[in-house]
Structures are given as C-alpha cells and as structure tokens.
Amino acid sequence: MTLSLLRSFDARLLIKSKGALAGLALLVVLALAPIFIDVERSYAFFYIYNILIYVALATSWNIVSGVTGQFSLGHNAFFGIGAYVTAIAWRDGLVGYLDIRAFLLSALFSATVAAGVGYPFLGRLRGFYFALGTLGLSEVLRLIAVNGGQYTGGAVGIQLPSRCYAGFLPYYYAALILVLAAVALAAAMLKVRIGLNWRAIRDDEVAAESIGIPTLNYKILAFVLSAVVPAMCGSLWAYYIFHVQPSSAFGITWGLYPVLMGIIGGIGTLLGPVIGAIVIGSIVQLTSMYIATLHPLISGILMIIAIVFLPQGIIGKVEKVRAARRR
Amino acid sequence: MDPTLIPILLLYGFARGCVYAVIAIGLNLIFGTMKIVNLAHGSICLLSAYMSYTLFQTLGLDPYASLLLTLPVFFAMGLGLYFGIFKVTREPNSSTISSFGLLIALQMIMVLAWTANPKAIPSQYAGIMIPIGIASISLARILLMVTCLAASFLMLLVLKRTVFGRAVRAISEDPETPYLMGINVVKVNSLAFSLGVALACLAGMVYGINYSFDPYIGLMLTLKGFVSVTLGGLGNMIGSVVGGVILGVAENVVAYTIGAQWSDVASYFIFILILLVKPTGILGRSR
Numbered sequence: 001m002t003l004s005l006l007r008s009f010d011a012r013l014l015i016k017s018k019g020a021l022a023g024l025a026l027l028v029v030l031a032l033a034p035i036f037i038d039v040e041r042s043y044a045f046f047y048i049y050n051i052l053i054y055v056a057l058a059t060s061w062n063i064v065s066g067v068t069g070q071f072s073l074g075h076n077a078f079f080g081i082g083a084y085v086t087a088i089a090w091r092d093g094l095v096g097y098l099d100i101r102a103f104l105l106s107a108l109f110s111a112t113v114a115a116g117v118g119y120p121f122l123g124r125l126r127g128f129y130f131a132l133g134t135l136g137l138s139e140v141l142r143l144i145a146v147n148g149g150q151y152t153g154g155a156v157g158i159q160l161p162s163r164c165y166a167g168f169l170p171y172y173y174a175a176l177i178l179v180l181a182a183v184a185l186a187a188a189m190l191k192v193r194i195g196l197n198w199r200a201i202r203d204d205e206v207a208a209e210s211i212g213i214p215t216l217n218y219k220i221l222a223f224v225l226s227a228v229v230p231a232m233c234g235s236l237w238a239y240y241i242f243h244v245q246p247s248s249a250f251g252i253t254w255g256l257y258p259v260l261m262g263i264i265g266g267i268g269t270l271l272g273p274v275i276g277a278i279v280i281g282s283i284v285q286l287t288s289m290y291i292a293t294l295h296p297l298i299s300g301i302l303m304i305i306a307i308v309f310l311p312q313g314i315i316g317k318v319e320k321v322r323a324a325r326r327r
Numbered sequence: 328m329d330p331t332l333i334p335i336l337l338l339y340g341f342a343r344g345c346v347y348a349v350i351a352i353g354l355n356l357i358f359g360t361m362k363i364v365n366l367a368h369g370s371i372c373l374l375s376a377y378m379s380y381t382l383f384q385t386l387g388l389d390p391y392a393s394l395l396l397t398l399p400v401f402f403a404m405g406l407g408l409y410f411g412i413f414k415v416t417r418e419p420n421s422s423t424i425s426s427f428g429l430l431i432a433l434q435m436i437m438v439l440a441w442t443a444n445p446k447a448i449p450s451q452y453a454g455i456m457i458p459i460g461i462a463s464i465s466l467a468r469i470l471l472m473v474t475c476l477a478a479s480f481l482m483l484l485v486l487k488r489t490v491f492g493r494a495v496r497a498i499s500e501d502p503e504t505p506y507l508m509g510i511n512v513v514k515v516n517s518l519a520f521s522l523g524v525a526l527a528c529l530a531g532m533v534y535g536i537n538y539s540f541d542p543y544i545g546l547m548l549t550l551k552g553f554v555s556v557t558l559g560g561l562g563n564m565i566g567s568v569v570g571g572v573i574l575g576v577a578e579n580v581v582a583y584t585i586g587a588q589w590s591d592v593a594s595y596f597i598f599i600l601i602l603l604v605k606p607t608g609i610l611g612r613s614r
C-alpha cells in the first residue's frame with residue numbers, strides 16, 4: 001500500500017509541476033484557436049470537440065474506477081441520463097436551447113441517481129460484482145427509455161427542434177468548459193485528503209476501514225462526483241444531435257470507450273485518461289474518416305494490440321522507461 | 328391467464344433458459360480460472376450461428392452436422408485467442424478490455440460478412456411441430472433442450488470426475504497454489520478457455536436454429552449469461568444451469584403477463600436484485 005501511494009505521489013508531483021502548466025497552455029491555445037480559424041468550416045474543430053468529450057468522460061470515470069478502485073462498466077448510464085433529462089426538459093419547455101439550467105438539471109439528476117444507486121451497489125458489491133451491477137444499471141435505464149412510451153419517445157426517441165442550431169462555436173466552448181471542469185475536479189480531489197482516502201480504499205479497503213476512513217461514504221462520493229460531468233456531456237450531446245434515442249444515448253461508446261481510454265492511458269493518474277482519450281479518440285475518428293466501413297474492426301483490433309503491449313498504460317510505460325534511465 | 332397455458336409457458340421458458348445455461352457455463356469456466364469477464368462471449372456465439380447459417384445455405388449442411396466442422400474450428404480459435412491475447416494480458420482489467428476490443432471487431436466482421444439484417448438458420452427442425460396438450464412445440468426446441476442439457480451434464484461430469492476438472496476447480500479456488508502442486512496452469516487455462524469458446528459455439532448454433540439473431544445482440548447474450556452465472560453463484564457450475572433456466576422461465580412469464588418488451592428489463596432487474604440481496608447467488612456459499 002505504501003509503495004503504491006509513493007508511486008502515485010511521484011506521479012502527482014510530476015503533473016503538478018510541468019503537466020499542469022502544459023495543460024493550461026494547451027487549453028488557452030484551444031480557446032483562442034477560433035479567433036484565427038473559422039470553426040464552422042474546419043473539420044479540425046469537430047475532431048477536437050469529440051476528443052474533448054472523451055477526455056471529460058474518461059477523466060470522470062477515472063475518479064471512481066481508477067482512483068477509488070470501484071470498476072464501473074456502466075458510465076454510459078449517466079451520459080444517457082443527461083441526454084434524456086435535457087431532451088425531455090427542452091421538449092416540455094422547461095429549458096431552452098443550450099440552456100445552462102439544462103446542464104445543471106442533468107448533473108443534479110445524474111448525481112441523485114448515482115447517490116441512490118451507489119448506496120446499495122457500493123455497500124454490497126465488490127470488484128467484479130460492482131462492474132456487472134453498473135453494466136446492468138445502464139442496460140436497465142436503456143430499456144426503460146425504450147419502453148417509456150410517450151414520455152421518452154420509445155425506441156424512436158425524442159426529436160428536438162434542429163432549426164435552433166446556431167453554429168458549432170458554442171459547442172466547442174462548452175466542451176472546453178466540460179473538460180476543464182472534469183480535470184479540475186479530479187485534480188482538486190487528488191490534492192486534498194479525499195483523494196488520499198480514495199487511494200487508500202483502492203489499495204486496501206479493509207485497512208482503510210480499520211484506520212477510520214468511512215469507506216462507503218467516500219466510495220459514494222467518488223461515484224457521485226464521477227457521474228456529474230458525463231451527464232453534462234450527455235446534455236451537450238443532446239443539444240448537438242437533436243435526436244435522443246435509447247441505443248445511441250446509452251450506447252457502449254459512452255460507457256466502455258472511457259474505460260478503454262483510462263486503461264490505455266494509465267488508470268489512477270490524472271494525466272493517463274487524458275492521454276488515453278486523445279490516443280484512442282484519434283484512432284477511432286481517423287479510422288472512421290478514412291476507412292469508414294472497417295472502422296470498428298480496426299479500432300477493436302487496435303484496442304487489443306494496445307492492451308497486449310501496454311498493460312500498465314502509456315503513463316506506466318513512460319514511468320518505467322524513466323525509472324530504468326535513472327538507474 | 329389461461330391456466331392450461333402455464334406448462335407451455337414454462338416449457339418455452341425452460342428451452343430459452345437451456346441456451347443461457349450453456350452460455351453461462353462457458354463464462355463461468357473462463358471467469359473461474361482466469362478471472363476474465365469475457366465480453367465477447369455472446370459475439371462468439373453469434374459467429375458460430377452465422378457459420379452454421381452459411382454452411383446450411385451453401386452446402387445444405389444440417390446445422391447439427393455442421394457442429395462437426397465448427398466445434399474444432401472454435402476450439403482452435405479459443406486456443407489462438409488464449410495464447411494470442413489473454414495469456415499475455417493476464418491482468419483481469421486488461422483482459423476485460425481486450426475482450427471488449429474483440430467484441431467490437433467480431434461485431435464488425437459479422438456486419439460486413441452477413442449484413443446487419445436479422446437472420447435465422449432455416450432448418451427442417453423448426454417446421455416439425457409436436458403437439459402437447461392444447462399447444463405444440465417444435466422439434467427444434469426439443470433438440471435444443473436435449474443438446475444443451477447433455478452438454479451441460481457432460482461439462483459437469485468432466486469438471487467433477489477428470490483430472491482436468493479437478494485442476495480447473497483448484498485454480499478457481501486459488502490461482503497461486505496450483506503452481507506449487509505441479510499443475511500446469513497454462514495448459515489447464517488454455518483448455519478451459521477453449522472449452523468455454525466451444526460451448527459458446529454450441530450455444531450459438533442452437534440459438535440460431537430457434538431464434539432470430541443479428542450481429543448486435545452479442546453483448547445482450549453475454550449479459551444474459553452473466554445474469555445466469557450470478558443467479559446461480561459465481562464458480563458454481565450447477566448454479567449456472569439452474570440460474571439459466573430460472574432466467575429463461577422468468578423472461579417468458581414476464582413476456583406473457585406484462586409484455587414482451589419488458590422481459591429484458593425484468594431479467595436485469597432480477598440480476599440487480601440478486602446482486603444486492605445475495606451476491607453469491609442462490610446456490611453459492613455465503614462468504
């Protein structure tokens with residue numbers, strides 16, 4: 001336990017000094033880019049937008065699964081909740097187009113579900129069972145959306161007024177804000193005592209409990225916090241796609257891709273999911289652009305290759321190389 | 328509800344449950360020894376169904392006869408997957424993710440090769456109806472039950488009686504100690520994995536004769552398998568069979584009484600309920 005704590009401390013310092021600066025610089029560049037390049041005409045921005053969403057999702061997933069060690073396979077549940085809450089609220093006239101209240105409502109709803117589900121799930125289920133439970137949760141929610149009749153629009157889903165579309169720029173900035181929110185939240189949590197307690201729970205739950213950490217409360221906190229940003233991503237997605245449908249809103253793209261990105265990048269670290277999201281997000285998008293018919297096949301195979309050759313993730317590999325060089 | 332329909336309802340549910348049982352045994356075997364959540368298991372079933380479909384369409388080969396071809400192929404594929412991927416990834420999380428990659432790749436291969444339209448293996452068995460009471464059941468369903476139960480029974484026997492079975496149980500119980508006992512863990516694991524894949528092949532073929540399928544239901548089949556595993560208790564093979572049958576019956580009863588579209592919701596609901604009330608399953612030992 002101490003060994004892995006030391007290791008994560010090491011990674012934290014690394015991120016604190018150079019990583020945070022580099023990350024901020026990158027964000028500023030991305031935020032200023034639309035001044036020089038026309039967002040509406042450039043595919044690059046859509047590409048970056050997708051990557052940003054993946055970064056936000058993978059970073060959020062990492063809070064509960066990477067840092068706290070509660071492996072969730074059903075984070076698409078929260079994405080779907082965000083999408084549906086937004087679509088229903090907008091259809092019923094409670095919120096408007098790209099309304100901040102819709103994002104907050106989605107986040108609140110998602111956090112409530114996470115807290116409600118988290119209490120029994122995290123209290124009773126360990127490891128593999130928790131993973132299966134979350135997978136089941138997302139399936140149940142998807143099926144409820146399919147069978148919701150008039151209220152959720154059934155299998156066809158909810159059509160939203162696409163005439164509202166006001167250019168791509170607001171989406172781009174919204175995604176930037178979501179990434180900033182997700183990464184800042186994760187970074188802040190890792191710096192304070194909460195993050196230490198989470199890692200203690202991941203490394204040895206019984207030991208953590210015995211030194212007086214209320215493990216259940218901390219696990220629920222991690223689950224709730226990790227559910228907030230994905231719901232907002234779902235909200236943004238609903239505003240972008242204008243057609244919320246069960247199979248796409250609760251699609252495995254939003255649940256299992258972040259898991260993959262987190263693992264490829266390096267779970268438990270701040271930088272890992274970001275790098276993983278950039279790498280895998282790029283692979284997925286480039287293959288879908290150039291070899292559209294084969295794209296899932298290539299992404300699937302690349303995933304396997306990446307896992308076979310980088311079992312500890314990119315961050316783990318980099319640290320290993322560094323350690324070897326130091327010696 | 329007409330009370331005379333109840334036995335029919337249970338019988339059809341039982342038939343569906345038998346397929347789940349075979350899928351569940353395969354998953355249980357793979358999870359028990361290697362702790363891999365094989366997300367691609369259902370897609371492997373579908374691949375087998377598609378292969379039997381093509382063999383029937385092109386060569387007119389009976390689906391049951393096609394097993395003679397597909398079973399060795401799938402067994403070999405299992406060995407290939409184990410040594411190519413899962414032996415290397417080892418760590419459970421990584422293995423789960425590589426099985427997800429496999430799921431996506433297989434799904435795409437099936438879409439490319441057979442399109443996304445739903446299909447069913449057109450065999451003569453589905454047409455032969457055997458009357459029982461006021462209703463009837465197709466020969467295909469009866470063959471399904473016989474095949475699945477026989478396969479399950481055989482697997483249980485293998486695990487109970489053979490040296491290989493004892494080694495599998497030892498590894499499931501404690502993955503470290505068998506090394507000290509002179510058990511060739513790699514050999515046992517590779518065999519267990521391939522047997523799991525072969526069981527998926529069998530399950531896929533009988534599923535394809537009786538129900539329609541498309542490339543996208545793979546994850547659903549995997550989940551149903553895991554629901555059955557959890558219902559019966561992880562690591563408990565008899566439990567997997569019992570869990571599968573309970574799930575199949577429950578689905579059919581819900582489909583008849585509430586509506587077919589709710590049967591999947593019901594199965595996941597049972598799953599979550601079991602996880603919360605007794606995670607070790609109805610036949611599992613409590614820890």
